[in-house]
Amino acid sequence: MPSDPIGFEKHDHGSCISVGIAAAEAHCLAEGLRFTPVRRKALEILLQEHRALGAYEMLDRLRDAGFGSQPPVAYRALEFLVANGFAHKIERLNAFIACAHPGANHSPAFMICRLCDSVAEAQSSPARGAIGEAARATGFRIERTVVEAEGICPACADKADA
DSSP states (O other): OOOSOBSSSOOOHHHHHHHHHHHHHHHHHHHTOOOOHHHHHHHHHHHTSSBOBOHHHHHHHHHHTTSOSOHHHHHHHHHHHHHTTSEEEEGGGTEEEEOSSTTOOOOEEEEEETTTOBEEEEEOOTTTSHHHHHHHHHTOOOOOOOEEEEEOOHHHHHHHHO
């Protein structure tokens, strides 16, 4: 599985969308889950850019695509995507982002730009770091971690330096 952060480097977003949708389709088919049109559209919206979107922004985009204007429409789609590993919730922003490693069991670490709200997803190894040592010392078993770091992305840093 790739360990390089995904989100700050220039790349083909079209590929992100097609790979993400294909992974979701395959997972849903294998697990007998319904990948409904609204869930598909919500994932496409998240995959369009590496920026976290709040539920109400998602609702606006879904409404514009013809999927209704009631908040449960967005919340149910986002809940499904998170529950099945296609998206993550960024607690710091109270927003959602498509998973950069769909279908993989991993502990993501998010680098959040405080200027443009872009987000890069990288791998973290909490069991090997200080938190893992603290957990072992107390007999605690880590089941899930979310690492969120705030700073300035390369594009914003370049603009500030110019």
